[in-house]
Amino acid sequence: MFDFLKKIFAAEDTSSRDKANDRLRLVLTHDRIGASSELMETLQKEIVALIASHVEIEGTPEVHFITEGRRTALDISIPLKGR
Amino acid sequence: MEKKTPDSHVIVVTSGKGGVGKTTAVANLATGLAKLGYSVVVMDLDIGLKKLDLILGLENRVIYDIVQVADGECTLKQALVKDKRFPALYMLPAAQTRNKDDITTEQVKTICEELKQDFDFIFVDCPAGIEQGFRNSIAAANKAIVVTNPEVSAVRDADRIIGMLESCDFKDIKLLINRLRPEMVRSGDMLSIEDLMEHLCIDLLGVVPEDRNVVISTNRGEPIILDEHSSASKAFNNIVQRLLGNDVELMTLEEDSFWRKLKRNLGFKN
Numbered sequence: 614m615f616d617f618l619k620k621i622f623a624a625e626d627t628s629s630r631d632k633a634n635d636r637l638r639l640v641l642t643h644d645r646i647g648a649s650s651e652l653m654e655t656l657q658k659e660i661v662a663l664i665a666s667h668v669e670i671e672g673t674p675e676v677h678f679i680t681e682g683r684r685t686a687l688d689i690s691i692p693l694k695g696r
Numbered sequence: 697m698e699k700k701t702p703d704s705h706v707i708v709v710t711s712g713k714g715g716v717g718k719t720t721a722v723a724n725l726a727t728g729l730a731k732l733g734y735s736v737v738v739m740d741l742d743i744g745l746k747k748l749d750l751i752l753g754l755e756n757r758v759i760y761d762i763v764q765v766a767d768g769e770c771t772l773k774q775a776l777v778k779d780k781r782f783p784a785l786y787m788l789p790a791a792q793t794r795n796k797d798d799i800t801t802e803q804v805k806t807i808c809e810e811l812k813q814d815f816d817f818i819f820v821d822c823p824a825g826i827e828q829g830f831r832n833s834i835a836a837a838n839k840a841i842v843v844t845n846p847e848v849s850a851v852r853d854a855d856r857i858i859g860m861l862e863s864c865d866f867k868d869i870k871l872l873i874n875r876l877r878p879e880m881v882r883s884g885d886m887l888s889i890e891d892l893m894e895h896l897c898i899d900l901l902g903v904v905p906e907d908r909n910v911v912i913s914t915n916r917g918e919p920i921i922l923d924e925h926s927s928a929s930k931a932f933n934n935i936v937q938r939l940l941g942n943d944v945e946l947m948t949l950e951e952d953s954f955w956r957k958l959k960r961n962l963g964f965k966n
């Protein structure tokens with residue numbers, strides 16, 4: 614009974630369909646390139662370290678996978694410090 | 697039998713995941729094409745776990761199997777089982793007591809070449825998985841139908857299979873979405889056609905709704921496509937048309953419930 618009321622009054626739960634889509638997006642990206650989220654972190658660290666050894670970085674670097682059709686690309690954005 | 701077309705379509709029906717409806721699709725699309733007079737053969741490569749004979753209702757007519765053909769224990773013609781309902785429909789049975797690797801890719805190719813002389817359409821019923829059975833199934837095919845369900849694990853496996861087909865240089869890969877439940881999509885509890893297209897990014901061949909008549913027809917050994925009133929039958933017939941190169945719109949899967957009809961008749965917009 615309580616569960617039932619909770620359901621009615623719960624603020625806009627994300628639907629299970631939305632949830633399925635989110636999970637699929639993540640898992641398919643990782644499956645396609647054979648990489649885990651751990652590798653993502655390693656990549657991010659190593660890329661940023663490499664850039665930082667040559668130029669000064671300012672702000673927060675971002676490394677993402679982006680998908681286009683069935684292809685995946687690395688999207689890297691590293692703000693550099695101006696002189 | 698007489699071929700209607702000079703070329704033969706060799707279509708592998710695959711999915712990665714088991715139980716999504718590959719065998720059901722093979723049985724129905726083959727029956728639908730045979731009904732239109734095309735000469736069709738279904739080749740069961742789910743060796744050790746065959747089921748196609750049951751869905752087609754041909755289980756009592758099997759004498760030889762594909763492994764025996766490959767081993768030269770019988771001729772291909774002897775092993776082909778003829779469907780009494782449709783003179784143009786044949787089945788090449790799988791062996792039930794053997795393993796997937798009791799037949800080689802080369803042997804499958806040789807058998808397929810021989811079948812091409814007599815058949816317009818050759819369907820290959822692929823086993824679940826990505827091992828030898830999968831490799832054998834795609835060896836001779838020039839088209840692939842990837843069957844999936846609107847469900848996370850089935851989509852993930854379909855994606856894997858599509859990737860493998862692409863790396864084998866498959867050009868003609870199409871998606872068949874099976875067991876869709878429109879009312880669940882509407883209530884936000886099932887992936888939609890658009891969701892699946894967005895994730896898998898391949899051409900859509902068709903959508904077959906969840907239909908309890910499929911179970912009933914499987915019990916009887918009569919493919920659902922023969923039961924013209926069922927929604928699954930309409931969906932399979934549309935797919936048959938698309939396989940023949942005809943443009944057929946996706947059928948509307950919205951079931952017309954009493955309330956929806958009433959609302960519409962009273963002038964409410966849905």
Ligand SMILES: Nc1ncnc2c1ncn2[C@@H]1O[C@H](COP(=O)(O)OP(=O)(O)O)[C@@H](O)[C@H]1O
Pocket residue numbers: 711713714715716717718719720721747874875904905906907908910911914928
């Ligand atoms: N559209 C559908 N509606 C309802 N049941 C279905 C539908 N398609 C397949 N089934 C059922 O799902 C089960 C698995 O189907 P099957 O074709 O044997 O899958 P696969 O060959 O991929 O393992 C069978 O019991 C079948 O009757």
Ligand SMILES: [Mg+2]
Pocket residue numbers: 718719720742747821822823
């Ligand atoms: Mg099967």
